[in-house]
Amino acid sequence: MGAGFASTDRFLAELRSNKLRPGYVLVGDEIFLYERCRRAVLEVFVPADLRDFCLSDIDLAEMSIFEALDRAQTPSLMAPFQVLFIRNLKQLYTRGAKKEEFAAIDGYFRSPNPQAMLIFIADHLRIPSDPRRMDMTDKDRYERIRETLGDHCGIVELARVDESDALRWLLAEAEKQQIKLEQDAARELVDALGADMMLIASEFEKLSLYAGPKKLITLGDVETMVLAAKQRSLYELTDAISAKDKRRALALLAGLLNASDGGEDAAIGHLYMLARTFRQMLVILEKNVRDSRAIWQALWQGFRMPPFAAEDLIRQARRYKSKRELTRALRLIARADLELRSQPPDKKLVLERLVMDLASEPKPAQLLPSSTQYAMDL
Template identity: 85%
Template sequence: MGAGFASTDRFLAEVRSNKLRAGYVLIGDEIFLYERCRRAVLKAFVPPELRDFCLSEIDLGETTVFAALDRAQTPSLMAPFQVLFVRNLKQLYTRGAKKEEFAALDAYFRSPNPQAVLLFVADHIRIPSDPRRMDMEDKNRYERIRETLGEHCGMVELARVDEADALRWLLSEAASQQIHLEQDAARELVDALGADMMLIANEFEKLALYVGLKKQITLGDVETMVLAAKQRSLYELTDAISAKDKNRALALLEGLLNASDGGEESAIGHLYMLARTFRQMLVILEKNVRDPRAIWQALWQGFRIPPFAAEELIRQARRYKSKRELTRALRLIARADLELRSQPPDKKLVLERLVMDLASASKEASPDAASIQYAMDF
């Protein structure tokens, strides 16, 4: 596999061999690779029956570093090993030098609890498939984290995957399941979904179920299952939301949920797709894109949309009169994401409430610069 998977492959090898470091920084916003790492850690160290005792989800926007380290240092009476996912790491690098916080981190990692692992999530940084094209601000953020946590923690880069790596992953995954995936079918799947690994993995899983015992996926299968169904249903949902049609939006959400397994990964996948689409609309609105032919200059590689959706997405974006409305939508999606990851009793209810909020007229005041940055970072 290419560079897009190299860092996570090394991390997964350490997980499988049970040779973990005391801490890691999962740095980057590629959610497919993040979920890949998370699933491996949960499978290896979090038995389902002990999940409540050995898994901690910590948000530094709500909990201090000191409290997180105290939890890591305290042995669990009910579980032999503790896994702590520490989200919102950017809070550690804002508003002041945080000397006491970094001193506490340094002290902990000099004598860590051998029965615990800390996984810091730095998903506010975007690492493109070609690191040389990383935004200067993201480079500075990356270096700051490496200089402060890199001495003690393994750095796991969750970089965007380029089309070549996505194609290789697809063919490798098909071979591992003894499915013959035609080259043209694999290429069409990657092209149609813009090398978006989260969408590609979800669609390949559905294609594998669709072909069943035939064990062969053709170009026609991709055109039938992916382009005609999944993508169009997503844009139908955002069309209903942007038109403030709550009844239609809820009906379309119900259709999406019925077409998936409805589990945690599926729910997070739907949120990710909504966040991506609203971010695309924000860029379209900011750059005043009116012609589908100009959309390819506005949206960078790995963030583009299927050709059939260009005109539709421009039309939807123009329904929003200001960045305020779109950043509000992204903040709502981010909050729903945090709620889903906290194991709510009803994931469907979280999504339904989100769709209702998105399809409601905004009554908020204009957001400040920090709020806009938060929405774009999600």
């Protein structure tokens, strides 16, 4: 496997060993690898019956690093071990030097609580499958993280997965489940979904259920189950949202939810797909893409939609009057993502409220000036 898998594999091995570090930084925006790491942490350190006592999801946009460190240092009376996921790490690298904040972090790690583990999430960086092609801004951000946290924390790279690694993962997963996956079927699945691991894993799970006792997935199965389903679901939903058709958008969301298990991973997967599509529309609008031939130059490898969706997405993007409307949509999605991870009583209600907000005309106060980069970081 490639760089992204290698880094997460090392992290998963450390979780199951006695060489655990008091802190880690998950660097990169590859959500499939992030979810892989998070599930492993929960499996090893967070018993289901103690989750409320030993797991903290902290957003540095809402809680200071001082409060987060104080929580980590305070032993839990109800759980033997604490895990703190600390999101929005970029807050520590904006607006000033943050000398007091980094001094507090340094002080904590000089004498960390042995019954706690801090996991910082730096998903404001994008690490391509070939690190040599990393954007200079992201390189500078990465170096700053290494300088400030690298001595204390393990660095786990969540790099984008290239097509060859996605193909190897698919074939290995099929072998693990004792399913015969035809090579052409695996290649078609990867090509159709643009090496997007979150989508590939989700669609492979559906294909596995479809295969049933025969334990065989053919090229025809992929063409029938995946491509047609993709065309009917996600892009129809974003089409209804961009057309401000609330009734149709809610009906399409209900169809998506009925087709999935409705659990946390499925809900987060739907949000991820929405965020990715709106980010694609933002680039399309920013670069004034007008036809599908130009779209492949505007969107980089690993960030492209299936070919059948190109014209639809260009049409949808052009319904938005400005980039600020799309950055508003990304903020709404980010807020819903945080709410879902906070274990709400009704995940469906969170998604329905999001779709209603996305399909509503924004009020002037909601279109505050913001940079394109901020929206792309979400």
